[in-house]
Amino acid sequence: MTMIEVSALGLAFGASRVLNDVNLQIEAGESFGLVGESGSGKTTVLRCLAGQFTHWTGSARIAGHALGHKRDRARCREVQMVFQDPYGSLHPRHTVHAALAEPLHIHGIGDQSERIDGILAKVGLNGSFRFRYPHQLSGGQRQRVAIARALILEPRLLLLDEPTSALDVSVQAEILNLLADLRERDGLTYLMVTHDLGVVAHLCDRLAVMQQGRIVETLSTDALCRGEARHAYTRTLVDATRHHGREVGEDAVA
Ligand SMILES: Nc1ncnc2c1ncn2[C@@H]1O[C@H](COP(=O)(O)OP(=O)(O)OP(=O)(O)O)[C@@H](O)[C@H]1O
Numbered sequence: 310m311t312m313i314e315v316s317a318l319g320l321a322f323g324a325s326r327v328l329n330d331v332n333l334q335i336e337a338g339e340s341f342g343l344v345g346e347s348g349s350g351k352t353t354v355l356r357c358l359a360g361q362f363t364h365w366t367g368s369a370r371i372a373g374h375a376l377g378h379k380r381d382r383a384r385c386r387e388v389q390m391v392f393q394d395p396y397g398s399l400h401p402r403h404t405v406h407a408a409l410a411e412p413l414h415i416h417g418i419g420d421q422s423e424r425i426d427g428i429l430a431k432v433g434l435n436g437s438f439r440f441r442y443p444h445q446l447s448g449g450q451r452q453r454v455a456i457a458r459a460l461i462l463e464p465r466l467l468l469l470d471e472p473t474s475a476l477d478v479s480v481q482a483e484i485l486n487l488l489a490d491l492r493e494r495d496g497l498t499y500l501m502v503t504h505d506l507g508v509v510a511h512l513c514d515r516l517a518v519m520q521q522g523r524i525v526e527t528l529s530t531d532a533l534c535r536g537e538a539r540h541a542y543t544r545t546l547v548d549a550t551r552h553h554g555r556e557v558g559e560d561a562v563a
């Protein structure tokens with residue numbers, strides 16, 4: 310089954326055109342990376358798919374359902390987003406319990422305590438974390454809570470926007486391993502923005518490269534690791550990664 314099918318997606322803010330003829334096809338169960346320079350439109354693509362921007366043109370289908378121009382509850386349950394900064398995405402005065410109960414409440418789902426304990430266990434946190442506030446958590450723990458919040462409605466698709474780039478290097482691998490485990494266990498589909506080709510090599514099957522609101526290249530991670538990127542910009546990215554002392558394809562996660 311195709312999980313994401315985007316064709317000729319376009320978006321402008323006033324006179325500034327931010328997305329141009331973006332085409333993407335991502336299969337169910339696939340983990341797909343989206344890379345590209347700052348401002349190239351990666352987050353904007355995720356926000357369109359998450360229903361946060363609605364004035365796009367073109368067409369998009371998620372799990373076969375056409376994406377409308379209005380927020381829609383059914384899609385909320387199917388698609389969730391995880392942001393770069395877990396501090397910003399959690400309300401500072403809400404406990405972990407409140408953060409996790411809110412989506413259940415909105416969707417009229419019962420058994421809240423059981424579900425909350427279950428999802429916390431899934432992300433590697435014990436029940437005592439329910440009563441903590443975000444400032445009482447480490448960065449890694451906060452991102453675990455943000456992932457739990459994204460997963461509590463049991464979506465099939467996660468849109469991940471640089472989910473580890475705000476974390477200490479030592480914690481990044483932990484969170485990447487958690488994401489890989491969760492995907493395998495629940496058969497999730499990931500569309501993940503990252504700047505780190507090492508992360509792509511570890512976690513993604515395929516990737517697309519964006520530049521100035523367009524996708525300039527789509528290739529498999531295997532092809533990337535074999536040095537088969539064709540577009541000049543993609544090769545620049547690969548070289549930049551090598552420059553930082555890590556080979557693409559080298560395991561980013563111990
Ligand atoms: N709400 C908005 N109003 C106006 N312009 C916006 C808005 N959101 C994004 N843009 C513009 O759209 C372009 C793409 O932004 P986007 O956040 O998608 O880039 P990105 O690829 O995610 O960059 P980064 O790697 O820095 O996160 C940028 O030029 C940005 O200024």
Ligand SMILES: [Mg+2]
Pocket residue numbers: 351352353470
């Ligand atoms: Mg972004």
